Amino acid sequence: xxxxxxxWPWYVAxxxxxxxxxxxxxxxxxxxxxxxxxxxxxAACVPANIxxxxxDWKAQGGWNMLFVLGVTIxxxxxxxxxxxxxxxxxxxxxxxxxxxxxxxSFEGFIPKDLFSFDxxxxxxGFIVMVLGGxxxxxxxxxxxxxxxxxxxxxxxxxxxxxxMATIGFFAGGLIMTHLIFPLIF
Amino acid sequence: MNxxxxxxxxxxxGFVLTKAEVISxxxxxxxxxxxxxHMFGIIGVAIVVxxxxxxxxxRFELKAADxxxxxxxxxxxxxxxxxxxxxxxxxxGWALTGACPGPLFALIGSGLFIIIVxxxxxxxxxxxxxxxxxxxxx
Numbered sequence: 183x184x185x186x187x188x189x190w191p192w193y194v195a196x197x198x199x200x201x202x203x204x205x206x207x208x209x210x211x212x213x214x215x216x217x218x219x220x221x222x223x224x225a226a227c228v229p230a231n232i233x234x235x236x237x238d239w240k241a242q243g244g245w246n247m248l249f250v251l252g253v254t255i256x257x258x259x260x261x262x263x264x265x266x267x268x269x270x271x272x273x274x275x276x277x278x279x280x281x282x283x284x285x286x287s288f289e290g291f292i293p294k295d296l297f298s299f300d301x302x303x304x305x306x307g308f309i310v311m312v313l314g315g316x317x318x319x320x321x322x323x324x325x326x327x328x329x330x331x332x333x334x335x336x337x338x339x340x341x342x343x344x345x346m347a348t349i350g351f352f353a354g355g356l357i358m359t360h361l362i363f364p365l366i367f
Numbered sequence: 368m369n370x371x372x373x374x375x376x377x378x379x380x381g382f383v384l385t386k387a388e389v390i391s392x393x394x395x396x397x398x399x400x401x402x403x404x405h406m407f408g409i410i411g412v413a414i415v416v417x418x419x420x421x422x423x424x425x426r427f428e429l430k431a432a433d434x435x436x437x438x439x440x441x442x443x444x445x446x447x448x449x450x451x452x453x454x455x456x457x458x459x460g461w462a463l464t465g466a467c468p469g470p471l472f473a474l475i476g477s478g479l480f481i482i483i484v485x486x487x488x489x490x491x492x493x494x495x496x497x498x499x500x501x502x503x504x505x
Contacts (some may be wrong), residue, residue, distance in 0.1 A: 192408030195387030200416025201455025203378050211431045216468040220402025220493040245373045252504020254476035260385030261477025276397040286467035291391045297481045314463025321457025323496040325450055329467040343442035350454015358462035359399040
């Protein structure tokens, strides 16, 4: 029971996450990935005659849609039913840095100072939630994959493309955190 | 039957992401500030396990559950611009929302319905990419 509510250390979670690469190949010859499900959703709901969304999304992406449905259920089981009652054990220096940026709430998975329905129309809330989300979707498709498809699954298959994309992901995150965050917070 | 298989695998994946706290905005900040080994340990070990698994699959020509030979697709390494520019833009979004696509779904599942906002924004971003695809350098 404790194992289910407590956070898992990196040396437990890391190998299990890595095993999803062979598990999905074994289960149905699928390269693991998440962000394609966003494309399939667009293709299913608003294809608008755009060539990028004109394909048989059910045949190509049906499995991926079911997989992300599962991820949502997994979040419910792990983050709601068996939620960790304690705040995340962040490093002291991270708490200090984020406090300096104006973050006051360190409970749960996301800072309530930034993520709330009241914040959507404030400049900071809009940038974090709306612009941030937009860039995640736009960037993932532009780069041809996200952290799962490139950093985990692609690098596992030793793809040069995925190594380049992952360097881009990290460079972008570092620029945003160190150069742009001080300007927007 | 096939449907249940993928839902169960996704459930397992979402559960691990949640228990590993990979879905935490704070953990992503900690990573980009190099203030804890946690995230690097997870991604690093996952990649090592993935590389070993793929090598085993290739060397022994393992078959999938349905008996078909496992096919590991190659990604075109010549489209350098798309990986660098797309990667950078994704990285900006990753640091802002503190979530890549997998965690967006897991966070909503955990009851944080506000994350529907970045998810809808991510769908909009995906759609706009589709609209502009032929005009963007790849």
